[in-house]
Amino acid sequence: MTQAAALLAEYVLTELSRPDGPAGPGSGLPLNRRLYEALRRALLDGRLGPGDRLPSSRELAQDLRLSRNTVVAALEQLGAEGYLVSRVGSGTYVHDQLPRVRAGTRPPPRADAAHLPGLSARGQGLVQHHSARDLEIQPFTPGAADFSAFPVALWQRLQNRHWRAARPEMLDYTTSGGYGPLRRAVADHLRVSRHVRLEPEQVLITTGTQQSLELCARLLADVGDTVWMEDPGYWGAIKAFTACGLRLHPVPVDDEGWAPPPASAPAPRLIYVTPSHQYPTGAVMSLARRHALLARAAEANAWVLEDDYDSEFRFDSAPIASLAGLDDDGRVCYLGTFSKVLYPGVKLGYLVVPRAWIEAFRQAHYDLHRPGQLPLQAALAEFIEMGHFATALRRTRQTYAERRARLLQALAPVLSLPGVQITGAAQGLHLCLRLPPALDDRAIAATLAAEGISVRPLSAYALARQDLRGLLIGYGYAQPALIAPCAQRIVAVVQQALG
Numbered sequence: 001m002t003q004a005a006a007l008l009a010e011y012v013l014t015e016l017s018r019p020d021g022p023a024g025p026g027s028g029l030p031l032n033r034r035l036y037e038a039l040r041r042a043l044l045d046g047r048l049g050p051g052d053r054l055p056s057s058r059e060l061a062q063d064l065r066l067s068r069n070t071v072v073a074a075l076e077q078l079g080a081e082g083y084l085v086s087r088v089g090s091g092t093y094v095h096d097q098l099p100r101v102r103a104g105t106r107p108p109p110r111a112d113a114a115h116l117p118g119l120s121a122r123g124q125g126l127v128q129h130h131s132a133r134d135l136e137i138q139p140f141t142p143g144a145a146d147f148s149a150f151p152v153a154l155w156q157r158l159q160n161r162h163w164r165a166a167r168p169e170m171l172d173y174t175t176s177g178g179y180g181p182l183r184r185a186v187a188d189h190l191r192v193s194r195h196v197r198l199e200p201e202q203v204l205i206t207t208g209t210q211q212s213l214e215l216c217a218r219l220l221a222d223v224g225d226t227v228w229m230e231d232p233g234y235w236g237a238i239k240a241f242t243a244c245g246l247r248l249h250p251v252p253v254d255d256e257g258w259a260p261p262p263a264s265a266p267a268p269r270l271i272y273v274t275p276s277h278q279y280p281t282g283a284v285m286s287l288a289r290r291h292a293l294l295a296r297a298a299e300a301n302a303w304v305l306e307d308d309y310d311s312e313f314r315f316d317s318a319p320i321a322s323l324a325g326l327d328d329d330g331r332v333c334y335l336g337t338f339s340k341v342l343y344p345g346v347k348l349g350y351l352v353v354p355r356a357w358i359e360a361f362r363q364a365h366y367d368l369h370r371p372g373q374l375p376l377q378a379a380l381a382e383f384i385e386m387g388h389f390a391t392a393l394r395r396t397r398q399t400y401a402e403r404r405a406r407l408l409q410a411l412a413p414v415l416s417l418p419g420v421q422i423t424g425a426a427q428g429l430h431l432c433l434r435l436p437p438a439l440d441d442r443a444i445a446a447t448l449a450a451e452g453i454s455v456r457p458l459s460a461y462a463l464a465r466q467d468l469r470g471l472l473i474g475y476g477y478a479q480p481a482l483i484a485p486c487a488q489r490i491v492a493v494v495q496q497a498l499g
């Protein structure tokens, strides 16, 4: 068996044996359908690329210990759906136009490659790509805040007050991009703590970063335009851009964050970055790179989307000033969220747009989303004005700093292993444990998941890169008593994987 065939067989056998997986024994599907599903996943996951040759049906049957009829039925189905092509006398190959899942590395899905009848090609692309939906909140889930500590009683009192006083116009849609006092409170906060130069008119209240991204993509780019995406990068942004029909061009991230791509890279219309704490590696973009990025954006006449998702939580030093604060050209849209300091289900975030676009964005926001929820926004404005937001921030920052310190201490032994290091621990709610490229981070994460420890393999965030191995470990939600024992298991599993 060749090494490629062995890897494919191993992947397929794993998929076939995962009890709750779509190809697993619990799916209730006949074996040929399960095999079809497992092979399709191998293709969409990038285990085989366009033009790659598959082992023959006889070899596959042997490697997988299945009947040849089962294998042939699965391959025929994949052929009929456009995933595979047979060349007489030569074998079976992955179609040159394999539907895109690793965004930017392959062409978009073809409508005739549909396997979910009725979904558009864009819909196929969306549902086939990795999703964060299975990201159940567990002690080490990356990015999760400990919203269990949110002052619910106070919040309820504020909401009741605004509901009692609600005038009829508070029950209408909002045409001005959000409740005025909330936009003012956000502008004051950003001016002081993020050094963004802005007027409240530039702030739009949205339902969070997803909606802000989508609004920017719809207003600033056309279908088929290119967006430069950090590689590895944030799934939410990949989804939003894919849904808007944009092409993703992966730009590798290193220790200084986003590294400018060569001049030969496709010209961007949008550039998406997380400069304060790159998601997921945690790199902080250096000042030189920030200036280089703004210069490249100006050169290409592109717009920059700065996702500043967790900069409120910087532990050992003052927060890093925003990229938007360096923008003299009106090119940066700044995106923030209340998901981390309040709770994710509050569904409130903000988008700061350059002055020239205030009216266009307000109108599009109104036409596309019919924004409302003014009593909720009024309660939040008061929450901020009365100093509760600052208190919540101080308290949660302290909580996360302690959890981070415990986690770092418990992970310390792993740092003596060759090729292992921690990045991104200075800020936010997660850190990244980098592993040597030879290790299989997905297998390590799966082993830990089986023990109830939910960490994410770094390679799952890659767009085009093959060299990324690591574990994203969240500490925001981790209860202190669980941190040391869970971290010790992580250390042990990594140690074992290293042999």
Ligand SMILES: Cc1ncc(COP(=O)(O)O)c(C=O)c1O
Pocket (backbone or CB within 6 Å): 143, 207, 208, 209, 210, 211, 234, 236, 274, 279, 307, 309, 336, 337, 338, 339, 344, 348, 349
């Ligand atoms: C990079 C990044 N941006 C934004 C968000 C938050 O987005 P939202 O406001 O849609 O909850 C997250 C959440 O984990 C994130 O990781």
